[in-house]
Ligand SMILES: Nc1ncnc2c1ncn2[C@@H]1O[C@H](COP(=O)(O)OP(=O)(O)OP(=O)(O)O)[C@@H](O)[C@H]1O
Ligand SMILES: O=c1[nH]c(=O)c2[nH+]cn([C@@H]3O[C@H](COP(=O)(O)O)[C@@H](O)[C@H]3O)c2[nH]1
């Protein structure tokens with residue numbers, strides 16, 4: 001009989017990540033809505049309750065009858081899951097003003113508790129909560145605390161129930177995987193027998209069945225996701241695939257030419273379309289970030305549709321959409337963080353059917369598939385670049401001139417990042433997960449250049465470390481590198497007189513500014 005872990009989803013951004021971590025432990029898991037614990041529990045070996053955007057005190061908060069599983073299987077409550085278990089058992093959850101977002105350390109923990117097997121002192125954990133558990137139920141005891149949160153981890157005296165306020169599923173909880181392994185393998189007794197059949201083989205087979213002899217067009221961006229998607233589809237349907245690369249005018253400096261050249265070698269059939277006129281016109285005067293994203297999403301599809309018409313019988317639009325694009329755009333609570341152009345921006349009356357073979361994967365999994373497909377390393381290692389491009393890196397309205405300024409500043413930053421060599425000989429670019437430049441065109445500040453007053457815009461540099469874009473930390477770039485970039489940008493890019501570095505983690509900030 002197949003063993004499985006049930007993950008109950010209370011609407012957290014990171015629920016799928018919990019599933020992903022469990023999968024990495026070669027254990028099958030099912031993610032179900034919070035109120036759909038299965039009647040037939042054959043094979044269930046443990047239950048995990050996710051976080052939630054709600055507070056337990058909210059009228060609309062998701063509530064569940066814990067007696068369905070507490071006392072029957074080992075249970076792990078994460079963040080809201082922990083708050084809910086505490087609250088339901090007579091503990092207290094309050095807004096004390098000690099909100100915690102980002103890094104914290106487990107200053108004290110019970111090293112003899114099986115949940116913390118192998119934990120190092122002061123282990124880093126990632127927090128994202130506004131409510132604080134100020135009292136736990138009388139039949140629970142505390143097993144871990146941070147400087148700000150006394151009940152960072154607690155467990156039941158009588159049942160196999162563990163609760164953690166932090167998020168073990170995110171990459172920045174450095175021993176999070178260890179904690180989940182302790183729970184899934186040691187506590188729940190997973191035999192770790194489930195291993196997914198090779199993603200490439202299964203997907204190519206499924207695509208062949210799904211698409212038959214239909215013709216497919218694919219939005220190709222030069223990015224990792226769509227390139228891997230194109231290579232998979234090419235394997236499945238060969239010449240029935242036509243790739244369309246749209247230049248919306250807000251790509252990086254010279255990117256259109258460079259990407260077209262890069263695909264030449266791969267045997268893909270790529271059509272480049274210059275649609276910049278249309279995008280600039282439709283975005284004229286638009287300042288609201290969500291509006292910009294929706295317009296771009298719509299324009300993309302209009303361009304794809306127009307191209308599809310030229311290709312007789314194109315029935316499908318393929319996209320390199322991956323899991324995080326969808327989590328941020330849609331959620332079971334109906335709250336949207338930001339609409340990724342390829343998800344929230346798609347029009348309802350779209351004629352083409354969608355084909356998104358990577359939609360369950362995270363970025364690092366996509367890269368592994370890329371290596372499996374033996375794609376060129378330089379393509380696989382490229383930093384992600386958002387589909388709406390520089391449009392979401394210019395605060396305020398978008399003009400060709402602003403795009404030109406940002407392209408020039410960004411080009412200096414990224415090229416220097418390639419050139420800067422780390423002590424081990426690798427380039428700084430490979431140590432950073434994503435980097436980009438933001439034009440703060442709604443702001444002006446005073447400067448002095450050659451004894452003359454300037455009154456111009458600042459640019460903000462962003463560079464983050466991450467695994468999957470779900471959480472991120474700002475990269476500790478070398479000072480001499482930053483000094484060089486700042487100098488060069490201010491000297492060479494007309495219209496910029498100040499350079500700042502963004503030192504915010506995600507959460508609470510996102511990677512892109514819009
Ligand atoms: N300029 C473009 N032309 C055509 N399709 C695009 C373009 N930009 C984005 N897309 C489509 O939107 C999808 C989502 O873009 P996204 O930036 O998330 O992925 P990517 O560009 O493939 O990879 P990466 O995240 O590494 O940049 C792409 O996979 C692609 O299908
Ligand atoms: O194709 C895309 N279309 C979009 O609309 C979009 N918005 C953000 N991103 C990228 O997603 C990752 C997470 O970004 P945020 O932290 O800003 O949400 C980062 O890697 C962002 O660059 C996008 N990619």
Ligand SMILES: NC(=O)CC[C@H](N)C(=O)O
Nearest residue numbers: 051052079080129130131
């Ligand atoms: N990430 C979470 O589960 C947060 C739970 C709750 N909304 C809080 O802010 O405390």
Ligand SMILES: [Mg+2]
Nearest residue numbers: 223385386387
């Ligand atoms: Mg991209």
